[in-house]
Amino acid sequence: MGLIERKEELTSLEELLANAVMGRGRIALVGGAVAVGKSTLLRSIAEQAIELGALAVAATGSRVERDLPLGVMRQLIQDAPLVTTVRDRALALLEEGARAVSVMDGEAERQIDAQVVHALCSVLLDLAERYPLVIVVDDVHHADRASLLCLVYLARRVRNARIMLVFGHADRGRYTDAYFQTDLLRQPHCRRIRLAPLSRTGVAALVVARAGVEVTERLADRWYALSGGNPLLAGALADDHEDFVRAAGERPADVVVGEQFGQAVLSCLQRGRSRTALVARGLAILGESEGLDRLLDLPAIDISGELLSLGAAGLLASGRYRHEAVREIVLAGMDVRDRRELHRRAAELVYARGLTPSVIAEHLLNADTVEASWVVPVLEEAARNALRDGHVESAVAYLRRAWSECADETHRSKIMTMLVRAEWRINPAAPEGHLSELAEAMNRGSLRGGDAVVLARALLWHGRFDDARDVLEQLNGAAEAVDQETTAELVVARLWLRATYPPFLNHLRRTTGEWGLANMVSVAVSQRLESTLALAEVLTRGPREGSMSTVERILEDSRLDEMTLDTVENALLALTYAGRCDRAAPWCDLFAVEASSRQAPSRQARLAAIRAEIAIRQGDMPAAEHHARLALDSIPMSSWGVAIGGPLSSLILALTAMGKYDAVREHLDRPVPEAMFQTRYGLHYLHARGRYGLATEYFALALRDFQRCGELMVAWNLDTPGLIPWRADAGEACLRMGETEEARQLIQAHLDLCGPDARRGKGIALRLLAATSEPARRPALLRQATEYLQMAGDKYELARALLDLVEVYDSLGEYRRARTIAGRAQAVARECRAEPMIGALARADGTGTASSPLSGELIGVLSDAERRVAVLAAAGYTNREIAAKLYITISTVEQHLTRTYRKLNISQRADLPLVLEFGDQASI
Structure with missing residues (x-):
């Protein structure tokens, strides 16, 4: 990683090296946070020593070798260029000293013989008589105690020797805070050098060679923020950047936090002291520093010191991990059993502190079993909150854990019902495996009331009708001894069965006074009751204005929280089947956006x-x-x-x-x-x-499907045109088969069932009725059909009616009118992308012989108002449509048309010029 922003420190070491070469021994204590660049600096000074003709002897302390007596001294002796006899003597001394330390029993007595210390240091002092010697010990805070004694002994004797001692240590190292560092700093020939993290400029300089100038300038702030100036972390981020570019073939939009960065984070923890790593793990578990002392059973002052060390290493900012990825890396690097135990202790801690259920529940999910009475209620409350906030997957996890922790069978059944509802939001197939278990609980009497209704609905959805029937029958058996909320659920269920699963309605009987009880429950249940009732009424009796106002009010008050999708769905369907699609569509779009943000x-x-x-x-x-x-x-x-x-x-x-x-x-x-x-x-x-x-053109098969549909609708008392216009469609099939009279009867029966507001149903029927009528009557019926369909907002059925009108006018020889209507029909059909109609209209265009157009001078006598009305009339609009479009009265339209007929010397609407003959006004 080079020596970026280390020039001053390197110069200081070079000065000490020059003095040592001249026989004035020096000591350098190079400190700093973990992975801040100490090792790089030590390697650099060792290389310079070799260039000056000095010998460089190196060793590195290790946490795993801390209890290996004289381990660091052995590294130095083995690295030194000694003659065979001297090496053998030194190795023998190492073995003697190690044996002596090993047989000692208490820490206080683990002392090495002074003669061994003197003899080992003499080996190195004698070597310096022949060559200038630079002794480098990195990570000295991990060195064994016996080696530290030897190094302190040597440090006190190098002042007049050609020796430079360079020690690299992490701040707050294990022994450097005790006697080792204190003893060294007392020596007048010792200098302390501390390395600070890199600045933003330093981090940019570190990564620019691998990421390029443009990317570095764009991401330098993010690299610096994530690494905290730690060269190891910053370099790892650059490595991850390079890996991404190689794999993806393009530059990432943001800093890449990948495998290299993860390894660097773990390396920082491994190279520090064990207590620092413990605090890092506790912080990863708890997410904040408050309570760490109780979680880890450590003094608060020790916790504060270790947090400072982690911050200096670039892992923390303001007492928290700089990036969630760092926290996840630390968690992943933990032993599984240790992690689960810390989560268990954290759960008890945050519960005692009164934190939110979701915080407690997250720890419970990752912990071993916590035997406490508060566990299941906390998990349930966390699940309810998560559902309200749209965190469905978290809610499912909480409920699964609550179910596994709960010992009460009845309570377990209620939790399982909540779990079914939650899983249903993600995938209705997910809870299917629980249904058999819930059915068994129902048989044992552990599942009752509203929870049993949930089970019945789920069984019906999945087509398990025999099981659903059993549940409904059991609900009947307990129907007289239920509370108000359960009564309301049963009323809603009965209405829902009527609207969606009619054959099962008779399996759930009504109870005495249920409506009065149902209306005494919560607002949410009351709204679900009203929306379901509105849907059932629309499907069985047709729409009622009062019901439509009610469902719109419900939609205004509804949000997709834990229980309201049924309310929203029923209200939207009620509006849709009632022909209020223009009202239902915006609400449906709004709730769809909300659902997409709620998992x-x-x-x-x-x-x-x-x-x-x-x-x-x-x-x-x-x-x-x-x-x-x-x-x-x-x-x-x-x-x-x-x-x-x-x-x-x-x-x-x-x-x-x-x-x-x-x-x-x-x-x-x-x-x-x-x-x-x-x-x-x-x-x-x-x-x-x-x-x-x-x-x-499989007319017989089509008729069979329509008739089967009608038979079911009649049998289920859902025989309303707003649901499915089966009679009209069956009538069309009969028409196509040449059975005109039967078709007329079906179409008329459909019309008779249409209420005053059933514009779409009337428009569909009038179009078909025209086909059963005399040619002279057809235009009027089709014109009426287009008027209804225009008001209903059904573009496809409007295009069909216009196409029939084109064909009728063409058959009557009114070619100009046919061409005019064809233009409008083409435009509407294209909106629907109804290719069969578009093709039929294209074939009809230009057929017959058109009348000679009227002269432009004659058309010019019309006023602007008359021309606007005439254009729309020529395009096939009714007087009512023209009035609505131009914001004038129908009487005014009639007056304009009367004056237009007189000025153009024509007698009827069919003689109006083609739209294109009106020139610029045709765009209206």
Whole structure:
């Protein structure tokens, strides 16, 4: 790593070396934090000594050899160029001294014989008589005690010898703080040299050769901040940078913290004293310095000193690790048993200090068993908090640990229910393995009330209908002896069954006074009750304005916390099936963004499925495809259970509308659960498959799917056009098969069921009714259909109605009108990317013979207001649509058109010029 920012220290050592060569012995005590560059400096002075004709003899202290008597002195003797007889004598002295130290029993008595010390030092002093001698001992704070005695003895006798003693030691070294350093510094020929960490400029100079000037200038501050000026750490970051560039072939956007840096951090701890490493590990466990003395059972003053050492080594800043990666590296380097024991002690400590449940729970997760009554409640509370904050994976981990620690069977069942709910947010398939265990708990009587409802819902989702039926029947058996909250859960469950799993409704009976009890619980449960009731009402009786206002108010108050997705989902579906897609879409988008930030793939998927259904009803087929694919990609297909019919149906409908029939066949070839056809999701699937059959001219198969869908809807009392317009679709299949009268009856029955606000359903039916009517009546019906569909916001069905209107006008010889409507139909069809319609309109364009256009002079007599109204009328807009578009009354529109007919000398709307003939005004 070179000698960056070490010029002054090197000059000082060179001065001492020059004096030693001249016979004035010198001692240098080179100190500093761990890995601050002491070894590099010592190697440099040793190399310079050789260049000056001196001998360099080196040794290095080691923590693992600290108890090896005379280990450092042995290194020096073996490194020295001694003649054979002298070497043999020195080695014999080492063996004699080591034996003498080994047989001593107390630390205070581990003294080496003074004659051995004198004889060993004489070997080195005699060698200096022949050559100037530089003795370098690195990491002297790790040297054994006997060697230190010898070195102190030698230091007192080198003042008039050609010897330079250079000792490298870490600040707060084990023995240098006792007698060794004190004794050396008392000598007048000893100089103390301390190395400071590198500055920002020094760190930049260290890494510039490997990272380049541009990268160094950009990342120098980050490198300095992460390394704290420690040359070893800074160099390791540069190594990680180089490794990344070699592997990725490009420069990283930020500092890379990789394997080399990790090894450097561990090296800093290994080269320091053992107590420093212990404090570093305790800090990694606890995350802060407060309480470290109690965690490690060390005096607070010792803790403070070790924290200073870690800070000087560049690992800490303001008492905390400079980077989370450093903390993780320290944790990973610990013995597993030691780490778990420290986490156990930390859990007890932070609980006693009253810290938050999440902090305590993190320690409990990583500890061995903690036998205390507070463990399970703390883990449960931490899980609830984590769910509220969107940290679902953490909540799952807490609940799993709570379940394993809990000894009470009933309580374990409640924890398992919470775990099922939490895992469901990530992947509905994840908790499936727990369902059998919960079912057994139900049979034993350990699972009751709302927890049993959760089990029933999960079993139904996964199509385990026999098990779900058993749970529902057991709920009936205990229905008369439940609390208010359980009563509310049962009421919600009954409404939910009606809307989603109708065949199972009769397995959960009503109880006396349940509605009064249900309304006396919390706001969250009350909101879930109201949203589920609104959905059930929309599907069984059609939308009610009061219910729609209620669900919108609920959506305004809802957030995706622990329990509200069902509330949000039911409210969104109620609006969607009620034809309020323009209201539902923004809310759905808002909650989808929230779900994406809360580690909740399952919730993202369910919301995306609803958004796809909304897009289908808005005729936005590209958006429907996008959201349906997002739903299917967010969680595995197998995780959807019977609910797969929702997103899969939307995808099939969108692809069919866009003419992507090959892609539809791939999805229809995928097996779906047979149990799905006993749910609302199965109705959607039958409808989508029938629409594909219509598009590909398998009319009989399509009719069968629509009829099967209708039979189920009637049997389940979900027979509302807002859910699925099965009669209208069956009527279209009959039309395509030539069964006009049967088609008319089906379409009329559909119309009769449409409420006053069912604009989309009416528009769909009127388009088909036109096909069963006399040609002269068809334009009026189709015009009415387009008006309804325009108000409903369904672009796809609007394009279909406009296409039929083009064909009708063309068949009636009104070619100018057909061409005008075709232009508008083309634009709408392109928005939907409905390729079959776009192709049909392209073929229809230019057919027949158009009337001669009116002259520009004649058109010029119109006022601006008259021209704006005429342009829209020529484009096929109704008077109501024109009034809404131009913000005028319908009466004003009629007056403008009357004056326009008179000025242009025409008698009816069909004689209006083509849009393009109006010139610049055609852009309105």
